[in-house]
Amino acid sequence: MRISIALLRVYLLFFLFEVVTGCAGPLNSIVSPGGHPNPQTSTPIITWPSPASVPAGTALGEAQLNATANVPGVFSYSPAAGTVLPAGTQTLKATFQPADSSHYSPVSATAIITVTASQSSVPTISSVTVSGTSALLQIGQSLRLSATAAYSDNSTKDVTTQATWLSSSSSVASVSAGNVTGLATGGTQIVASYGGVASAPVPVTVSQATVTIQRIQVSGASMLGLGSSIQLKAVGTYSDQTAKDLTSAVTWTSSSPSVATVQAGIVTGLAAGSAQIAASYNGVASAPVSVAVSQSVSTLKAIQINGASTVGAGATIQLKAMGTYSDQTVKDLTGAVTWSSSSTSVAGVQTGLVTGGNAGTATVMASQNGVSASTIVTVTSGHVVQVDSSMTQAEIQDAINGSQSGDTISFAAGTYPFIVPGLRLPDSRSYLGSNSGTTILSGTGGYDLMVFYGNGLTLQNFTFDGGGLYLGGPVTGVNVEDNTFQNINAPYINWTTEIAIFIDSNATNSDFSHNTFKNIGANLHDVFEDEVFSSGIFGYGLSNVTIEYNTFDTFTEGVHIFYDSLDGMNVHINHNTFLRGHRIAIEQQDSKAGGLEVAYNSVSSPLYAWALTYGLSIAATSDSGTGILVHDNVINANMPVAVDCTGSGCYYPYGIEAWGTGTKVYNNLIEGLWQHGVAIGAAQNLSVTDNTICGPNLAANNTFVDFEYGSEPGTVIQDNTTSANMTCSLSN
Numbered sequence: 001m002r003i004s005i006a007l008l009r010v011y012l013l014f015f016l017f018e019v020v021t022g023c024a025g026p027l028n029s030i031v032s033p034g035g036h037p038n039p040q041t042s043t044p045i046i047t048w049p050s051p052a053s054v055p056a057g058t059a060l061g062e063a064q065l066n067a068t069a070n071v072p073g074v075f076s077y078s079p080a081a082g083t084v085l086p087a088g089t090q091t092l093k094a095t096f097q098p099a100d101s102s103h104y105s106p107v108s109a110t111a112i113i114t115v116t117a118s119q120s121s122v123p124t125i126s127s128v129t130v131s132g133t134s135a136l137l138q139i140g141q142s143l144r145l146s147a148t149a150a151y152s153d154n155s156t157k158d159v160t161t162q163a164t165w166l167s168s169s170s171s172v173a174s175v176s177a178g179n180v181t182g183l184a185t186g187g188t189q190i191v192a193s194y195g196g197v198a199s200a201p202v203p204v205t206v207s208q209a210t211v212t213i214q215r216i217q218v219s220g221a222s223m224l225g226l227g228s229s230i231q232l233k234a235v236g237t238y239s240d241q242t243a244k245d246l247t248s249a250v251t252w253t254s255s256s257p258s259v260a261t262v263q264a265g266i267v268t269g270l271a272a273g274s275a276q277i278a279a280s281y282n283g284v285a286s287a288p289v290s291v292a293v294s295q296s297v298s299t300l301k302a303i304q305i306n307g308a309s310t311v312g313a314g315a316t317i318q319l320k321a322m323g324t325y326s327d328q329t330v331k332d333l334t335g336a337v338t339w340s341s342s343s344t345s346v347a348g349v350q351t352g353l354v355t356g357g358n359a360g361t362a363t364v365m366a367s368q369n370g371v372s373a374s375t376i377v378t379v380t381s382g383h384v385v386q387v388d389s390s391m392t393q394a395e396i397q398d399a400i401n402g403s404q405s406g407d408t409i410s411f412a413a414g415t416y417p418f419i420v421p422g423l424r425l426p427d428s429r430s431y432l433g434s435n436s437g438t439t440i441l442s443g444t445g446g447y448d449l450m451v452f453y454g455n456g457l458t459l460q461n462f463t464f465d466g467g468g469l470y471l472g473g474p475v476t477g478v479n480v481e482d483n484t485f486q487n488i489n490a491p492y493i494n495w496t497t498e499i500a501i502f503i504d505s506n507a508t509n510s511d512f513s514h515n516t517f518k519n520i521g522a523n524l525h526d527v528f529e530d531e532v533f534s535s536g537i538f539g540y541g542l543s544n545v546t547i548e549y550n551t552f553d554t555f556t557e558g559v560h561i562f563y564d565s566l567d568g569m570n571v572h573i574n575h576n577t578f579l580r581g582h583r584i585a586i587e588q589q590d591s592k593a594g595g596l597e598v599a600y601n602s603v604s605s606p607l608y609a610w611a612l613t614y615g616l617s618i619a620a621t622s623d624s625g626t627g628i629l630v631h632d633n634v635i636n637a638n639m640p641v642a643v644d645c646t647g648s649g650c651y652y653p654y655g656i657e658a659w660g661t662g663t664k665v666y667n668n669l670i671e672g673l674w675q676h677g678v679a680i681g682a683a684q685n686l687s688v689t690d691n692t693i694c695g696p697n698l699a700a701n702n703t704f705v706d707f708e709y710g711s712e713p714g715t716v717i718q719d720n721t722t723s724a725n726m727t728c729s730l731s732n
Contacts, residue, residue: 044098045070046109054113059084059195067094071104082162082195084124089114123151128163128199130192135202137173137182138209145178147192147199163192173204182206212239216250216286218279219602219634221329222669224260224269224291225298230329232265234279234286235579235604243579243605250279250286260293269293287727298325303333303366303373306513306548308458308479311347311356312382312430315408317458318482319352320514321366321373322549322575330575330600332549337366347377356380356408380406382429389414397423405429411462413437418449420467427454433461433483443467448502452478459483464500473505473540481511485536486518498556503539512537513548521556521582535560547573554607558585570595580607587617597629604636609652613637615670617657619681628663630656637672637695638726654679655693657708658686666690671728673697677704685714692721692728699724 047068059082078093092111098104131146147163150156165175169188174181189201213236220232236246252262255276261268272295276288300323307319323333339349347362348355359381365374385403387396405428413434433439440463441449449467456477463484485500498521521534534556552558558578578585585603603615615635635655655670659681670677670693677693693704704722
């Protein structure tokens, strides 16, 4: 009997299918490495989909032809995934690598399918194109390429994430899902392949990162007397948006050396008049700053001593002497004044460093040129408890718990990895990091590497990395000085933990000075949302508190104070420096805030500025107490605005936002790209006087001084100097 060739082919195909799979059956038969059903749970089960025939043009790994397994893992195919199958009989192999290799073994299965339709009846990939013909980037920079597949029916498909990407020199630039990152100088070729079709190579050249200085900003006091000096500061902004203090590196010039000379930023008044002071570096010059020299000689008027007031026997605390001059300039005189103690057996002092001796009290004095100040230092009978980084967190906590009131807990230099909540600090003790090295408290996920409730806390010389200090109020007698708080960033959904110092209720008779806050809430810097709980210092209610001489660099908010139902009295937020803020340098909100002073602060270089980027927002409600003073601040916004902001706009709205009955805003310098110079909110009898305000946006919209909700009763606006210039050098 003769068998037709066609029938023989069918029998042969069926026979081959049985030989490969081990049994006759449909394409979705369950097979094991040996080709038969395997009931062992240690071997994953692979399932091929039906039908046993597919149309030409189907790519291996697509929904129609994609093997599955009964446990998690990764498939690889032969031919490779994405291969477009031509018409005819095809042998396919799927190899499966289980995710749980400790319980499941790798397995493979083979199937034979028939591609029934003619190749021409299904669209096929004709080409793959990568966006861009060439690209330039610097080391550390990234760029994104995309891949598009074109089909025979003229349709296209974005295959960026499905394509296989290849860099011909992976040491020069890496590529993944179209993302190219420069690694070293040189050139490479980027190719994307999909469905067996490769794109034309795209050349990428990686160069050494070049950072150039873009602008220089000079800041500082603008008035001095004959024979007196003031310190100006020059900050350079670079092409990568970083900033650097260039005070000692720039070349300083004075337009009138007979009136005022300048060297290393120190301006000395020689004759009554004015001079323009400028700084230049690598061909970039600052806008000149006008300095006025008065006929009267600026003299030292007062000295203020800052620092803790309690120290244990054998322990030390650092005091600082700040001098205020007749021209209202302030200078750190710690190393220049003469220090003395009324009882050296109780407390010795040298250059402000007080060492506890016998238990008791001593009056420590700082004096210069007939001006003096004093403070009472109490030396407790407690002893010094030493801890070091070789101890576990539990051991350190035990040592602290075993200490007595008045003791000093001394942390040796080193890194202390803490799990939050961290150390619970008993009150009436001093906690000191190393003076000779760096004491780092390291942790993530919270603002509570140290937790304190109660009365009497001295905290000095610590670096808080990844976490902060929690003060569970009410607290009193807290002195937090000479510490660094850095890298406190949480996921956006947990932004409440992005706080360096959190005052949970009320703080009285406390001082937060001479601290550095770096990279606080940076995860929010490109988020254009009105979130407020990401701050260097955040607190509910302050009375008799100073926040002075701190530096805030790269932050979402610097200082944010809520008064809520609490009264705030005699609060001074002065002489702080704020660089690269995303929202607000200082914000005060709600209720009674009598005696609040915000003065001599410097705010510059907003980061990712947007519609809610303010300099200062002093927003007490209209029923607040009197005595809110906002004066002698320098508020600058000369950085370019962000290019990708959303919501209500991409600009800097307010240099200073001022609310509150009786609030006085005077002698401030506001310049740059602000939309409003001083914005007056709900307020009665508020005054805005003797400020210097300039900027092109302000001039274009006549918003040097503006009302948020319409004019308010008793408002006084007078003697303000305005200009359309970017900076307030009006002679330019």
